[in-house]
Amino acid sequence: MVKGITKRSEDYSKWYLDVIATAKLADYAPVKGCMVIRPNGYAIWERMQAELDRMFKEAGHVNAYFPLLIPESFMRKEADHVEGFAPECATVTHGGGKKLDEPLVIRPTSETVIWSMYKDWIQSYRDLPILINQWANVVRWEMRTRLFLRTMEFLWQEGHTAHATPEEGQEETLKILNIYKTFAEDFMAMPVLAGVKTEKERFAGAKETYAIEAMMQDKRALQAGTSHNLGQNFAKAFDVKFQDKEGNLKYVWATSWGVSTRLIGGLIMTHSDDNGLVIPPKLAPLQVVIIPIWKSDDEKSALLNKIDSVTSDWKGKILFKVDDRDNYRPGWKFNEWEKQGIPIRLEMGPRDLAENSMMLVRRDTGEKTPMSCDNITREIPALLETIQKDMFEKARDYRDNSTYEVDDYAELKERLKSEGGFYRIHWNGKRETEDRLQNETKATIRVIEENAPKESGKCILSGEPSERRVVIAKSY
RNA sequence: CGGGGCGUGGCGCAGUCCGGUAGCGCAUCGGUUUUGGGAACCGAGGGCCGUAGGUUCGAAUCCUAUCGCCCCGACCA
Known part of the structure; x- marks a missing residue:
């Protein structure tokens, strides 16, 4: 697509x-x-x-x-x-x-x-x-x-x-x-x-x-x-x-x-996903784009009037834009804003106008839902919050599901190569061990978490005692 | 610095092996019909083929040199 x-x-x-x-x-x-x-x-x-x-x-x-x-x-x-x-x-x-x-x-x-x-x-x-x-x-x-x-x-x-x-x-x-x-x-x-x-x-x-x-x-x-x-x-x-x-x-x-x-x-x-950029609402330069869909000039002005009245008090609250360019077709516009990662798209054509509603599309999930024009001003800010929260949770779950504790060096090497991810391992705190880890696995110690719980273990490379786990990964 | 790839209209590419005077798609411009997921048709404009030498009647194509860019590694926010 x-x-x-x-x-x-x-x-x-x-x-x-x-x-x-x-x-x-x-x-x-x-x-x-x-x-x-x-x-x-x-x-x-x-x-x-x-x-x-x-x-x-x-x-x-x-x-x-x-x-x-x-x-x-x-x-x-x-x-x-x-x-x-x-x-x-x-x-x-x-x-x-x-x-x-x-x-x-x-x-x-x-x-x-x-x-x-x-x-x-x-x-x-x-x-x-x-x-x-x-x-x-x-x-x-x-x-x-x-x-x-x-x-x-x-x-x-x-x-x-x-x-x-x-x-x-x-x-x-x-x-x-x-x-x-x-x-x-x-x-x-x-x-x-x-x-x-x-x-x-x-x-x-x-x-x-x-x-x-x-x-x-x-x-x-x-x-x-x-x-x-x-x-x-x-x-x-x-x-x-x-x-x-x-x-x-x-x-x-x-x-x-x-x-x-x-x-x-x-x-x-x-x-971002295979359809392009996805920006979280709180950093999006534009949070909502409204795309009117018309055939005749009469339809266009009726739609724009309605959109004006719906968005009359959005200024200063929601970053939005009405894409009423007539040199591009609706499908082209959908795609254009999708690639740019705008969190919410609202589509409104004659059919929606007749039903006093707009079609709302979330960029992060692709989900489409019709929404009454009477509720939209109230719903949008809440939805932006929801999207922000969902995006964070999705990213957090992704990370957590790719973060592992490993105690066997051979297994670590294998898994770093085959699946990647973050690994919490025991380390003896020595520079030479760290160098060896990097040379042999291409992974580095990313961070020693401030709130990492104390846990006595053995360094995965040297077998020497260790008091807490450190996080290693391949990095940019 | 090592490995790989690439320089041809704005972008993406074909043409290079086997030399004969540059083409396709997208984009752009004009027009008509269109418009609920990247419109169709007609017409038009735009390129000293990265650069410099050489071979040849003739070079995007062959030879030499050179410059640049991208991707993958080693170093780093």
């Missing part, structure tokens, strides 16, 4: 790209690894930004903007940071036709510029905490790219906070992790596992990295957001000290955290 979209079962990767193309979310740019975010894709990002920005502000954060170009020497100030990012930095060596005295790095992340400024802004405990977020683009010279999931340039938000105590830093790190989890689950309808990363997976320069991990429909994991407790690493690298109440000079405690346009990739791979 749907032309131009490869089935998920045939080629998942192709399907993903087809969904993006048919929904007009993004296009390849002239430069390899870069993408153009088209209006349909950007509209989703704007919805995400709006909600996240609100949540950050409610938690006391403010927005600022720091520059794109960073002196190369700044990147070298924190040892782990430079080691982690140097290989993927793009560097500006010339300006105005002249070679620069010092090359400028195009930010891959902004810790270093921001901390160079925090040094000037922080003197006293009274200056703390600093809770700043910025919406920005960053560039990382990736070897291999995929639309939304990994592009050379991407859009994100990066929060950078400074605190007087390690406790406050830790509290902030977890507060943000929780905001990310709430956003992913309540708005994206994308269930996530939240917890701490292993040392191997930790952000370059962080003391501890926390993350949310989601399962895509091919049962691979997607790291959807990270929140880092930076300890005093950056404060020491940039010499940022403050005087406490007792007059002692101390280094400040820091966090940084971010989510990116990768979330759009996660949204697509969590909910």
Whole structure:
């Protein structure tokens, strides 16, 4: 029925790209690894930004903007940071036709510029905490790219906070992790596992990295957001000290955290189907599309009049659009909006008009039900809630049904290969074991869940004792 | 960086083996009839065949070089 979209079962990767193309979310740019975010894709990002920005502000954060170009020497100030990012930095060596005295790095992340400024802004405990977020683009010279999931340039938000105590830093790190989890689950309808990363997976320069991990429909994991407790690493690298109440000079405690346009990739791979994009109502740039179906001009004006009166008080409550274009036929329009993932479609033709009803079609289930025009204004908001909830539950059930506990290494290897999914296993906590796991299975430790119950067991590789299970999976 | 594939109207492709001056589908433009799941018919516009050399009377096609892109792996949000 749907032309131009490869089935998920045939080629998942192709399907993903087809969904993006048919929904007009993004296009390849002239430069390899870069993408153009088209209006349909950007509209989703704007919805995400709006909600996240609100949540950050409610938690006391403010927005600022720091520059794109960073002196190369700044990147070298924190040892782990430079080691982690140097290989993927793009560097500006010339300006105005002249070679620069010092090359400028195009930010891959902004810790270093921001901390160079925090040094000037922080003197006293009274200056703390600093809770700043910025919406920005960053560039990382990736070897291999995929639309939304990994592009050379991407859009994100990066929060950078400074605190007087390690406790406050830790509290902030977890507060943000929780905001990310709430956003992913309540708005994206994308269930996530939240917890701490292993040392191997930790952000370059962080003391501890926390993350949310989601399962895509091919049962691979997607790291959807990270929140880092930076300890005093950056404060020491940039010499940022403050005087406490007792007059002692101390280094400040820091966090940084971010989510990116990768979330759009996660949204697509969590909910979309073989007919194209499916967007959860809370992030849909358009929640309801109304398609009048007419033959004569008289019918058209009668329908539009009725639709006007039905939707008269929708503005500000429901994001809707009446598709009354006369150069496209109804069937074409149905298909067009379906591919774009609009949650609800209302069809109204002369027959419906005579019965004072509309045909309502859910994008997520494809279910069609006639609905009286008298009830529709009341029913739609409730239905949008229902769709949002159903989408989350469907995704959660899918993940839970593909999450297993395994204690036998041979079985684990076999199942990772044949069926994929998330596996909760015992691990001895050692880096070398983790490396071996990755080499032999291609899977990585995604997260050590904060609320994982204590359970004594044996490491699945080494047989050494373990106190709790960790989640492993193949990832994007 | 390894493996695979591909560069031909806006998009998707055929033509390449076996050289003879470019074609199909979709899209676009005009017209008529249509309109409850991607409309039909008639007509029209649009391409130095990725680039640069070479062979030849003649190259999309053969040879050489080169550039680029996509997909799969290793690294990463």
